[in-house]
Amino acid sequence: MGKIKGNKTELSLEQREEILGALKARFEKNINRHKGLKWANIEARLLAQTEKIWSLQQMENTGGEPDVVGQDEKSGEYIFYDCSTESPNGRRSICYDQAGLDSRKEHKPENNAIDMAAAMGIELLTEVQYRELQKTGNFDTKTSSWLQTPSEIRKLGGALFAEFRYGTVFMYHNGAQSYYGGRAFRGSLRV
Known part of the structure; x- marks a missing residue:
């Protein structure tokens, strides 16, 4: 499950219906993440951008459990994050870059x-996004997630990761070559 192979971004009708069903069920189960948003509007936007459904399927396949966490007021885009309780299992034991x-x-x-x-077709969460996610629940209480790292830190060989311990979000650094069985990354997607 570690590598994504090929560049096929099309899903069959059955696959598309399956992922949309899973996303809708998760959306309805976790209203606290997206109060005031309507699934019908999100689904319509997804159906107009089927390559985004493919990306959400990739997030799902690697254990990310993507869910809507908000809407950009300016662009109208809906924002999905990986919302699995722990860092996605299918993306663990990887270096930063x-x-x-x-x-x-x-x-x-x-x-x-x-x-x-x-x-x-997704991006790593930033520190700000990671902290926003943590406001909707407790994530990474046993694991950690790589975060987008500022170029100044990366040039010096480091990379950032975060986790939730003792009721607090902790952000740390490691060498970008590091990898651990309990560290993956959380992604975001705008639709």
Whole structure:
């Protein structure tokens, strides 16, 4: 499940109906994440952009449990985040980016967060987005998630990750070449 293969972004009608059903059920179960939003409006926007449904399917397939967390007031876009309780299982044990992966001399993981996210058509959460997500529940109480890292930090070899412990969001740094069985990344998608 680690690598996304090929560049096919089309789903069959059956696959599309399946993921839309799962998204609708999650949407209805977790109203606290998106008060005031209507599923019918979100679904209409998704059906007009089927490549976004494919990206949501990739998020789902790797354990992200994507859900709507808001709407951009200016653009009208709906915003999805990975809302799995722990960092997505199908994206764990990966370095931050290709440069980090390339710098490893041995025990190289199969992939990296930046390339996986790009292949899925999503972006890593920022620190601000991660903190917003944590306002809707407690996420990453046993795991951690890579975050978008400012270029100044990345140039020095570091990368950021965050987790929720002791009732608090903690943000840390690691070398971008690091990887752990309990660290993946959370993504965002705008539709």
